[in-house]
Amino acid sequence: MSVDVISLLWRTAPPPRRGPSRGLTIDVVVEAATRLADASGLEPLTMRALAGELGVAPMTLYTYVPGRAELLELLEDAAFLTMDRAGNSGPWRDRVLAVMEDNRTLYRAHPWLTSFEPGRPALGPGTIAKYEHELAAFDDCGLSDVDRDAALTFVLDFVRAAARSEARSSPETDEAWWATAGPALAQVLDPSSYPLASRVGTAAGEAQRSARHPEHAWRFGTARVLDGLAALIDG
The missing domain is CATH 1.10.10.60 (Homeodomain-like)
Structure with a gap:
């Protein structure tokens, strides 16, 4: 730059x-x-x-x-620069979850943002204001400056990956695909050779009506990200 x-x-x-x-x-x-x-x-x-x-x-x-x-x-x-930024109040988990939701909203409005290289951000007023606001979500967490930056990077990397996957999928077309592919696969898949893939894949497919459900993946993933940070912050 x-x-x-x-x-x-x-x-x-x-x-x-x-x-x-x-x-x-x-x-x-x-x-x-x-x-x-x-x-x-x-x-x-x-x-x-x-x-x-x-x-x-x-x-x-x-x-x-x-x-x-x-x-x-x-x-x-x-x-x-146009992002709506939720207030940095309440417990740290609520503040960090708000950061995650705000970024997800941004990626849904502008899916092309997932194409940018996160290691080389545009160092303008929008980027700096975003960084300042999101770092504050980790106030009073007892983290060093380096760990605070790393924790935010960890959070944003998850959101970016989830947004990229969501942008490339369509629940309607995925469900239609699974409705055809699922029964066809069941005809050729030998459960004795692939017991875990057969059992888990069938259960997930029936529950999600697809090989992947973005909303379920988001809820599960955000909870695990917060749990992982809790091991560092609350511990």
Whole structure:
């Protein structure tokens, strides 16, 4: 990440000195890019497609954003800036669960966010405000600064993985698939050769009407994440 990107993220970069603006600002460009990403994902989001959405020549965009890589960083940070943040009150488990639910809501609104590399966040005001708020969920937990950061990373990694799986599945189509695949598999699967897979898979499939149920996985996973943190915090 360059200094130029930091200045774009924090809106300290000077406005473009040349080129037709047609009333554009960085915020207008980012809002249009977000609409495109929400509609079709990141892959079709090119500078040319964005220029078409804004009704300008592609070269016009480069007077506002150096390129697609910088645009994506602006996009990520802007999404974080719009998050609703629950209050950091109550027991630590309630505070951390609120962080998890807030992030799940964000990923559901913008599924393309799961494509970003978590180890290289956009260091803009949205990202920093999010980090500050979420770290506070671990107040009074007796954690060192390093462990507090690691605990938050652990929580967010789970939410991101769950959101990615949920974005790639559809309960309706998964149920229809299982309705056909389940009986067909039962015809060829020998329970004596695969006793655990047969018993557990059948029980889970019948309960969930699918090989995987995102809501059940979420409830089970959040509880286990909190239980794991409790071993560190309450212990």
